Amino acid sequence: MLGGLLVPAVINGLALGAIYALTALGLTLIYGVLHIINFAHGSLLMLALYAALFLYTLGGVDPYVAILVLMPAFFAAGYVLQRLVIQPAWHGRDENVLLVTLGLAIVIDNLALWLWTSTTRSIDSRYAFEVVDLGVAFIPIAKLVGFFGALAFGALLWALMTFTDLGKAIRAVAREREGARLVGVRVEHIYAMTFGIGTAMVAAAACLLLPTFYVTPQVGYAFVLVAFTTVVLGGMGSFPGALFAGLLLGVVEALCGLYLGESLGQIGIFVVFILMVLFRPTGLFGARA
Amino acid sequence: MLLEVDGLKAGYGLVPVLRNVSLQAGPGEIIAVLGANGAGKSTLNRILSGLLRPWEGVVRFDGVDTTGADASQMVAAGLIHVPEGRRVFPNMNVRENLELGSYRRGRQDRARNLERVFGIFPRLKERVHQLAGTLSGGEQQMLAIGRGLMGNPKLLILDEPSLGLSPLLVEEMFGLISRIREEGPGVLLVEQNVVQSLTVASRGYLLENGRVAMEGAADFLLNDPELKKAYLGL
Ligand SMILES: Nc1ncnc2c1ncn2[C@@H]1O[C@H](COP(=O)(O)OP(=O)(O)OP(=O)(O)O)[C@@H](O)[C@H]1O
């Protein structure tokens, strides 16, 4: 009986999984270079969702167009956050940074709650009800855009890291800080650039997600937990790992939702996570950085 | 003078390492800095390249007071430090390592310098796509020097470039240092191979107890009875 729903569920899962992957790419990039776990990642996603929402409801800006505004804005915010808040608190102790990002998450989330209340909001864009017939299933256009958009941004990030001097400097700093200084890389600048790029990825994910999702001040938590799982599953610091794990978790969630009921969808993700930690703690792809 | 160091004092925490060091290097000159283990040679190099700040003293490079300048500023000015322990990027391939050598300086000459480095180290050319972390120690040393040359150095600091190399490769390395100098940059050479480094250098400095204990023309130092006794066991 559920057979006919299987294919659409998998496709929906891949669409959500691509967004997980994009969120996780930012997280894994920051981890790989700064060796810190950014607990504020989910809160920044939530802020980006609200930003895209208000751009749409107040300014009539299409969420996909908002990417052009929000990515640079969030990049800049991430850069400044790292330079002015996180870096000064570091003092060479990673646990300081952990506490700072956790504190930031709490402040941002509560500020959002105070400003925008806990009302669940969403936008009724013209994409929401438009579907395409893929032959095997009808899929909302917005989900397709989200899927391919997330993959495209993932590819863009990969190209940046592979072909540009900035990307090479980021990879150099990740593994050999002193060597990087010796070729004239300003390591503190690269830290902030990395944080900015990771935050920009979150903004892109938010814009791609908004047409098919909702916003509350707590929405970041669900995402950041899945993003952490994605990062661990893919192997801390691994790009291909994060991509694969994100897609996998999206499908796992969709299938659990299908067979166990909508509200239990995320259970599967945490079962995968626990199995992973028990049997293969280095992740599917091992550590790259 | 290309490099002028005057009255340098430095250390780690409260522990002094350099108590009073002054030295000079002219453009295109090779100078040797000698000294026992722990004498402070690498500490001196770290100060010159902006990795470490001195407590006191003045560093002038290429006519500019660069005391306290950071590493990126020193690279931009043309002082390039090939460190003890190589510090190549293990997660990146040979080509990417070399390309990063021209991250701050010499970017417009990248393609030309890449060919030049491959000419000097044909072995690197054979291994362009190999990850630096999987190169042999000697190959990593070549890569570290090649990466330094990518930035069009005016002064190249080489900290124990022959460390861990087989005798044959050590010979080759010293041949290379003379060759590098013919191409323009001055070289500040830190070495344990006292005789060989004083053979390629025009002048030498001997560090002892954080001070310059002896300095002079290379052949003068080579024939100094005290230095012979202390460092060559003769
Ligand atoms: N980061 C550091 N913190 C504390 N002390 C240090 C540090 N680096 C070096 N030292 C100390 O400073 C002194 C000089 O070290 P340095 O590395 O400059 O010696 P060196 O002349 O290069 O020796 P070698 O020939 O063995 O390389 C040593 O006593 C060393 O233990």
Ligand SMILES: [Mg+2]
């Ligand atoms: Mg040393």
